[in-house]
Amino acid sequence: MPRHISILFPGQGSQYIGMLDNLPTELVESFRSLALEALSFDIIDLIKNGNEEDLNKTSITQPAILLTSFIYFKHLQNxxxxxxxxxxxxxxxxxxxxxxxxxxxLGDALKLVYQRGLLMEKSLEGSMYAILNTDIDIINEFCMKVRDDKNMIVSTANINSPKQIVIAGENKAVETVVSDLKNNGYKKCIKLNVAVASHCKINGKS
Structure with a gap:
């Protein structure tokens, strides 16, 4: 039976300072001028030597993850x-x-996701949580209750697996859902390392 190879690239929230450090220096440096021309700032230096606060800004996170992902892909190919x-x-x-x-x-994609990040930064403040080992119907029920009671945005954003559901929305609404879940015995709720709430109606209010 032939072997098929699939590649799944990560999204926002997987970033960290030094995420290029395990790659060959020569390979990383071969992308510096292209990235600098596309973005007008040295994102490779920021990834290597910057601070988390800057890296976690959506407009920085997105090109940083895209570039890092592609360089890892090229390293794997090589x-x-x-x-x-x-x-x-x-x-x-x-x-x-x-x-x-x-x-x-790559240059066009870096420009695109940088602008995408700038637009997303204009949305209302929000957050995202991964809810583990909890049925999606239960999560939807808690989200609906908060939406109805508080008239705020919160909903299921990603179904990563039957055992990992991500919710997103306005900060207060998301925190209320998480608190209600924990108070009812659903304890495994992990806050994601993102600066905006993606995949929910909060983006439509910007």
């Missing part, structure tokens, strides 16, 4: 010389998949 049958991504990761599959140029 190491084992494979051809992927399928490429996909979590949210922002879709852009990384498009670049890796030669559907869009």
């Amino acid at each position: 190491s084992i010389n494979f051809k992927a049958d399928l490429m996909c991504g979590h949210s922002l990761g879709e852009y990384s998949a498009l670049v890796a599959s030669n559907s869009i140029a």
Whole structure:
């Protein structure tokens, strides 16, 4: 039976200072001038030597993850010389998949996600949580109650698996849902490292 290779690129929230450090310096440096021309600031230096507050800004996070993902992809290609049958991504990761599959140029993608991040930063303040080991119907019920009672935005944003559901919305609404879940025995709620609430109606209010 033939082996099929699929590549899944990560989305926002996976960023950290130094995430390029495990890659060959020569490979990373080969992308510096392209990234600098596309963004007009040295994002590689920011990834390597910056601070988390700057990196976690959505307009910085998105090109940083895209560039890092693509360089890791190239390193993997150089190491084992494979051809992927399928490429996909979590949210922002879709852009990384498009670049890796030669559907869009890296420089154009960096410009695009930088502007995308700037637009998203204009949305209402919000947050996201991963809810573990809780049925989606229960999560939806708690979200609906907060929406009805407080007239605020909160909803299911991602179904990563039957055991990991992500909710997103306005800060107070999301925190209320999480508190209600925990008070009812659903304790595993993990706040995501994102500066905006994606995949919910909060973006439509910006």
